[in-house]
Amino acid sequence: MSLPRETSAITLSLSDENATAALAARLTPCLAPGWVVHLVGPLGAGKTTFVRAILRALGHTGPVKSPTYGLVELYPVSGLNLYHFDFYRFATPEEFYAAGLEEYFDGTGVCLVEWPEKAAALAPGADLTITIEPRPDGSREVRLTASTPRARQCLNRLAAP
Ligand SMILES: Nc1ncnc2c1ncn2[C@@H]1O[C@H](COP(=O)(O)OP(=O)(O)O)[C@@H](O)[C@H]1O
Numbered sequence: 001m002s003l004p005r006e007t008s009a010i011t012l013s014l015s016d017e018n019a020t021a022a023l024a025a026r027l028t029p030c031l032a033p034g035w036v037v038h039l040v041g042p043l044g045a046g047k048t049t050f051v052r053a054i055l056r057a058l059g060h061t062g063p064v065k066s067p068t069y070g071l072v073e074l075y076p077v078s079g080l081n082l083y084h085f086d087f088y089r090f091a092t093p094e095e096f097y098a099a100g101l102e103e104y105f106d107g108t109g110v111c112l113v114e115w116p117e118k119a120a121a122l123a124p125g126a127d128l129t130i131t132i133e134p135r136p137d138g139s140r141e142v143r144l145t146a147s148t149p150r151a152r153q154c155l156n157r158l159a160a161p
């Protein structure tokens with residue numbers, strides 16, 4: 001017997017920030033303690049905007065600023081500890097350990113990571129990778145890639161009609 005193939009990637013076109021917010025709101029119910037989400041894309045792609053939309057969907061009403069200088073911001077919201085990281089300023093991947101960041105990835109929080117590639121192989125693996133690419137017309141092409149069973153389950157729910 002063959003089971004239906006699980007969805008491991010979805011590509012979407014998001015015409016504006018409202019579309020980004022709507023997608024974030026649909027993804028948010030998947031998030032649970034231990035989830036790691038990587039956000040990949042050039043400066044200005046909309047990574048921080050996506051994180052902000054997830055936090056709004058969880059009920060956070062305060063500001064959401066880029067954690068570029070602090071490396072990590074904690075948002076306790078909806079019973080979750082949501083950690084927002086930005087590794088953009090890493091000169092070398094070893095800064096991940098030098099900054100003592102691995103202890104945040106202990107499975108108790110939800111970790112959203114901008115610029116995970118700056119930590120290279122030291123970055124804890126993602127359940128879900130969100131790749132955002134700006135298009136010349138200002139829209140965004142967004143690819144959601146699932147790397148764990150729970151993320152594939154999430155994408156299956158998202159893809160269901
Ligand atoms: N569809 C879209 N999704 C997300 N952001 C968008 C979109 N269209 C335009 N933007 C704008 O692009 C910018 C993205 O900035 P930001 O989220 O800080 O990028 P990053 O964190 O990837 O560097 C914001 O000014 C946002 O308003």
Ligand SMILES: [Mg+2]
Binds near residue numbers: 048086
């Ligand atoms: Mg950012």
